[in-house]
Amino acid sequence: MKTKDQARLDEHITRALRRGLPATLTLPEWHRTVADFHGRCAYCGNADVSVIEHFVPVARGGGTTAGNCLPACEPCNSTKGGKHPDALDATLGAATLAGLRRYLTSRSTGADVVPRTPPPQRRRVGKGRTGKIVVKLTADQYRQISAAAAMSGETASGFLRRLAMMDAHERASFGKAGPQ
Numbered sequence: 001m002k003t004k005d006q007a008r009l010d011e012h013i014t015r016a017l018r019r020g021l022p023a024t025l026t027l028p029e030w031h032r033t034v035a036d037f038h039g040r041c042a043y044c045g046n047a048d049v050s051v052i053e054h055f056v057p058v059a060r061g062g063g064t065t066a067g068n069c070l071p072a073c074e075p076c077n078s079t080k081g082g083k084h085p086d087a088l089d090a091t092l093g094a095a096t097l098a099g100l101r102r103y104l105t106s107r108s109t110g111a112d113v114v115p116r117t118p119p120p121q122r123r124r125v126g127k128g129r130t131g132k133i134v135v136k137l138t139a140d141q142y143r144q145i146s147a148a149a150a151m152s153g154e155t156a157s158g159f160l161r162r163l164a165m166m167d168a169h170e171r172a173s174f175g176k177a178g179p180q
């Protein structure tokens, strides 16, 4: 059975995917973010956190990733709305904003470790950090997936995780709309 958290996350994953944006955030990653902010709103410190907030809004090209999602209270979420973080300087203060940027950057750069060269035979893709998704590929498959991932600026493991997280409906509509 899906938890409320998972259902809410899936909604944000789907929203980003519909716009062709990165959507790699996993539930364990999200729980870590919430824990890092001690269960409080990342913008005001309010303890009544209720939403997954996109630092760069989805409408402005921000994906549903560990490097772009923050816990927020309802008032902050509606105040921020679709604003780009650059427009929040006056509201939040430069120091708070810089701190949030530093945090998100550290989360996005720490997320994926991908081998630098294509493997000779079979190789694991993804760290298996969450213990959930481990894919074994031939060297040819790995090359193809790396090339496809590079086209959307993703790592191979991020790309695979995104695919794995699409629900059957999304996959079906991607199939219809795809190039072949």
Ligand SMILES: [Zn+2]
Residues within 6 Å of the ligand: 041, 042, 043, 044, 045, 046, 072, 073, 074, 075, 076, 077
């Ligand atoms: Zn708040």
